[in-house]
Amino acid sequence: MPQFRLVVLISGRGSNLQAILDVCQTGCLNAEVVAVISNRPDASGLQYAAAAGIPYQVIDHTGFADRVTFDQALAQCIGRYMPDLVLLAGFMRVLTPGFVAQFTGRLLNIHPSLLPAFPGLHTHQRALDAGVTQHGVSVHFVTPELDGGPVIAQSIVPVLPEDDEAQLAARVLVAEHQLYPVVVQWLVAGRLSLNAQQQPVLDGATLDEPVCFQQ
Numbered sequence: 390m391p392q393f394r395l396v397v398l399i400s401g402r403g404s405n406l407q408a409i410l411d412v413c414q415t416g417c418l419n420a421e422v423v424a425v426i427s428n429r430p431d432a433s434g435l436q437y438a439a440a441a442g443i444p445y446q447v448i449d450h451t452g453f454a455d456r457v458t459f460d461q462a463l464a465q466c467i468g469r470y471m472p473d474l475v476l477l478a479g480f481m482r483v484l485t486p487g488f489v490a491q492f493t494g495r496l497l498n499i500h501p502s503l504l505p506a507f508p509g510l511h512t513h514q515r516a517l518d519a520g521v522t523q524h525g526v527s528v529h530f531v532t533p534e535l536d537g538g539p540v541i542a543q544s545i546v547p548v549l550p551e552d553d554e555a556q557l558a559a560r561v562l563v564a565e566h567q568l569y570p571v572v573v574q575w576l577v578a579g580r581l582s583l584n585a586q587q588q589p590v591l592d593g594a595t596l597d598e599p600v601c602f603q604q
């Protein structure tokens with residue numbers, strides 16, 4: 390059976406990309422990363438693609454007049470690899486509705502907070518400032534609303550009294566590396582989809598709440 394094809398979009402460090410590559414290699418994920426695309430030429434995560442012998446492309450957003458033309462070039466590049474699924478893994482660009490519409494149900498993002506809490510940037514510091522006792526990570530289908538798509542699964546990370554931003558971020562990152570492959574495998578196995586009402590469906594049941602894991 391042909392492998393499930395993944396394209397991963399990154400902008401920086403690429404540790405989630407590496408986590409996906411690791412599980413593909415061990416055979417725990419029946420999928421293959423067929424390309425990595427970065428909008429930044431200096432994204433250090435491109436080294437993981439190179440080391441794994443995976444084709445990678447840079448589409449530098451600064452060379453485009455606007456979001457629409459960048460997204461057109463990005464969609465064209467992705468299309469050449471004929472992916473079954475596109476993963477945003479630290480991809481720091483807001484995507485246009487036209488782009489998102491081309492990948493409905495086939496575009497996932499990982500976000501370092503328990504959405505809908507703390508969309509956007511600096512989630513760990515904002516969680517500390519807000520005094521929450523539980524923080525974590527969410528994986529969601531992407532819609533045009535930034536970090537606003539239907540959440541599929543979350544992993545809860547307790548906030549410890551002594552936590553600073555770096556300590557909390559490090560523990561959330563461990564949870565990220567575990568959660569993303571789990572959700573991707575649900576899609577690969579045909580267990581997860583997005584219905585016409587934009588709700589995730591897992592094993593035939595509509596998810597009214599995200600599936601929750603505890604660190």
Ligand code: GRF
Binds near residue numbers: 400401406
């Ligand atoms: C992760 O925290 C991810 O949740 C967020 O951006 C960060 C990317 O980290 N969207 P990395 O590039 O995967 O190491």
